[in-house]
Amino acid sequence: MLNFIARRLASAIVIMLIVSIAMYLLLDLAMDPIEDLRTSTSPNKQQLIESRIRMLNLDTPSIVRYFWWLRDASGCFIGQCDLGTAWRSNQLVTDLLGGAIITTLQLIVAATVVSIALGVTVGLVSALRQYTGFDYTITFISFVLYSLPIFWVAVLLKQFLAIGFNDFVNNPAISWPAVIILSIVSGLFWMGAIGGQKTRRAMVFGVAAVVTLGALVYVLTSGWLLNPSLGIVVVLVTSVGIAVVVTMLSTGLRNKRALYSALTTAGIGIVLYYPMQWFFYYVTANFWVIVGLAVVSIGVGILVGYLFGGPDRSQSSRTAAIVAFLVGGLIFVDKVMQSWDLYSNANVIKNRPIATIGSATPGLGGDFWVSTLDTFTHLLLPSIALILISFATYTRYSRGSMLEVLNQDYIRTARAKGLTERTVIMRHALRNALLPLASIVPVDIITLIGGAVITETIFGWSGMGKLFIDSLRDSEIDPVMAYIMITGFLAIFANLVADFVYAILDPRIRVNA
Structure with a gap:
């Protein structure tokens, strides 16, 4: 080597x-x-x-x-x-x-991680649901997004997602047809993604549509948009869901030690929800404090998985560590959201929180949580623009790669041996399906670090791309x-x-x- x-x-x-x-x-x-x-x-x-x-x-x-x-x-x-x-x-x-590298890294890190996670996940699910309505819909959306010019997407985001949303937040009004359509679309998406027999699909559609409808009605009628937060109930339900889903993907629900490790870790996070509020009240938060807490949470997850023991402690530790990190992220997001009212009512924000230009609000005061929220609102539009374009690429590559792997002889052999579908997909097919992405993702990340020139120019970010263009123009x-x-x-x-x-x-x- x-x-x-x-x-x-x-x-x-x-x-x-x-x-x-x-x-x-x-x-x-x-x-x-x-x-x-x-x-x-x-x-x-x-x-x-x-x-x-x-x-x-x-x-x-x-x-x-x-x-x-x-x-x-x-x-x-x-x-x-x-x-x-x-x-x-x-x-x-x-x-x-x-300054340019830091600005560009802020812009592309979140967009890259989200686009890779969403693109690969949706592409793999689309391959598993080949020739279904879900597959055709994802393929159509991917081709549409791939063909969209980034400058056009950026302008539309400014007009409808920034200006339109800022107007909506100040005067939220319910559009029942839009709420019903969104609920139906959500039901169709989850029905197509999960699949199964007709009864199962109908049940998934109904549950997803009803949950989406209830969530939208609550958000629009309770004034949640004016002062949003997750709260202990949402953190509890989401944490348990994270524990179950991560265990299902990591080891399978039959591995009881891994499942109990994940649920125990989620429970520890829920129990620490209120103590962490007092911790953030008395301790001045900064970037390194948050990083330290993330490391501690991962360490706690590893320890919980190790203490549950079993023939393969590494599986339990790995599963619990992932759950600990995600649950800790939920608590962090909830704390950031609690600063929304203070941020939105600041004199320089004037109740128009979604920014359309720049990487920070000039003259904005406040603590770490307010500045973090300000960074998020400035990152939102350019990140979505980059995600929409990159998502299509990763979806198409991951779908094609997974379809090729699923047709291999060793996959048929694994199924013939009686292995569960989760084991066949996660342990045998997924690793080989990711091989083509191994050469694409690193190069794409470096290309973005080189500067998203058009995105930086439209949204006024002084990153690597803008530095290159300005220096070239100025000789x-x-x-x-x-x-x-x-x-x-x-x-x-x-x-x-x-x-x-x-x-x-x-x-x-x-x-x-």
Whole structure:
């Protein structure tokens, strides 16, 4: 493995050297830093041109300037990183990159995780329900979403989800036809996803439609939108549901130790609901406090699973740890939602909480919970735009991959041996169905980190994509070169990660081959 990594790193260095020198020379040829001075009417125009030529060393051959740049950039490997200066603003490129990378990561992390989780899950379910109404509907929706231009989706989200929702929150009115249609659509979705005989489908449809109808009526008539929160009842019911579903997917409900571990962990989370409210009241929350609590919750889940024992304690510990993390997330979300009234009524928000531009509200005061809620409201629209487009891609790939795996001989053999359908799907089919995604997902993530240029521009996010476009327009070669090198190294790293993921998912593949 060490030989494999060494070879990949050596080839990466050679590739990046070739790319860097080619891009530097091409950018130097395409950019004209004195273009604005050529059309200037200033009486000292010639002196200004000469001064800028000296400042940017434009009278030095570009190949020499490249090696000067390479010498300074190489210092990044020893902790003395010098990627140059954005000469128009006189800011260090490292300072510009620091803010841009953080902004882009905020934008793409949630969107990427949600789109992968939803896309893969829906694609797999669609494959298991092949040639049903559910499958045809998901296929149609996926093709529609895949063909939508991102700028058009972004504008529609601004108009209907931001402006329309802000108006609706201030004057919520029930539209009974819309409520009934949504309830029917929910019933049809769950009926198609769960499947089964006619009686089972009819029961699922009725339960899903009634639950959706009741939830919508409660939300619209109780004033919940003006001061939303989950509350202990919703946390309790959802936690138990999480425990059952996670156990069913992880080990199967026949594994009683895993089920009891999951339910016990959910119970611990429910019991700690009110104590955590007092904890957050007396302890000043910040990012690291939340991370620490997440680590502790996972540790508690692992411990609970281990104490239940059994022939395979790792299964119980794994299941309980996942449940602990998700239940802890519910409590965190509930606490954030409790700040909604304070946030929405702030002077700078003016009861229009869904933001349409920027990554934060200027001049907004408040504690960690208010700032977290503000970040969420700014992330909502661009994240949905990215999710809708990426969701279609992951759905199509996962569906096609699962269908191919389900037709393999070893799947038929597993079923013939009498294995349960859950075991066949989760233990035998899923791992191989994820193999094609192992090469797609890492590259997609790195592409997004490189900057969602259109999304960042429309929603006013100063991320990597906007930095690249602005620097290219202003003929600032140093920020553009830094962007190219970062995205290039990340692309190579993504392919390396894909190789290791392949090896994990398929033991026949060895990374040192």
